Amino acid sequence: MIGASRDALAAARESLTALTDSTSADPKVLADELAVVTALLDREVALRRVLADPSRSGERKAELVATVLGEQVGGATVDLVSGMVRSRWSAPRDLVDAAEELADTAELIAAERAGxxxxxxxxxxxxxxxxxxxxxxxxxxxxxxxxxxxxxxxxxxxxxxxxxxxxxxxxxxxxxxxxxxxxxxxxxxxxxxxxxxxGRSVAVVTSAVPLSDQQRQRLGSALAKLYGRQMHLNLDVDPEILGGIRVRVGDEVINGSIADRLSEAERRLAG
Structure with a gap:
């Protein structure tokens, strides 16, 4: 998301955190109800356009949320979505994406509570x-x-x-x-x-053979220093890379496999 939608999503995340931290709201119930909201907004194009229309009053849009959702979800979810529609969104689709992310986040909060x-x-x-x-x-x-x-x-x-x-x-x-x-x-x-x-990033690590505990710890420490934040390693084994490792963090790939070095050598020879 960009611009206004990014700020609106950040505010919605804070509202969800405050709701689950300071009340008895069940995050699993919130997850289910936010999934209902997501499905409704995804299906009803006209409704999401109205709720994301910056020319309409935030209070009027919040009233519409209460009318439409009041019998489908609980008060906590209505309040959360009402706050979302009071914010400014760059595109109606961003409002739907945000509702879906909050549903998934609520599910993860439930997992966090359960340890x-x-x-x-x-x-x-x-x-x-x-x-x-x-x-x-x-x-x-x-x-x-x-x-x-x-x-x-x-x-x-x-x-x-x-x-x-x-x-x-x-x-x-x-x-x-x-x-x-x-x-x-x-x-x-x-x-x-x-x-x-x-509070950490994901590094997808592919190696020709399984890494030892010591290797995982060393790699995790090295990546944490490189990126300045804690890293969670998702480990995959692929014998086709021949040796070494390949690390992907988001869209960035660090190639350290024999197969990659051979491919690079072939490209240089061909050139």
């Missing part, structure tokens, strides 16, 4: 690796021909009782309401959001 945030973060990454290596599974979870209920049941079979509750709930919402995102992109966004909740 399972680290495990949830790791499970999200492992599931993304599973999807990447299983084309048939990816097709089953993303096919427009498959009923949403069948996808949810498949996820429950795969994750129910084998992963943390927050992990299953986050992935289920992503699959049931992809909103045009790829499954891989959605899982990566969830992993990043979980890392941000921990």
């Amino acid at each position: 399972t945030l680290d495990e949830t973060e790791d499970e999200l990454f492992r599931f993304s690796r599973t999807v990447a290596s299983a084309p048939e599974l990816r097709t089953a979870l993303t096919s427009e021909k498959a009923a949403p209920s069948a996808k949810v049941q498949l996820l429950h079979t795969l994750l129910g009782g084998k992963s943390r509750e927050a992990t299953e709930r986050l992935i289920t919402r992503l699959v049931a309401q992809p909103r045009g995102r790829s499954l891989e992109g959605g899982l990566e966004a969830l992993s990043r959001l979980a890392a941000e909740r921990r």
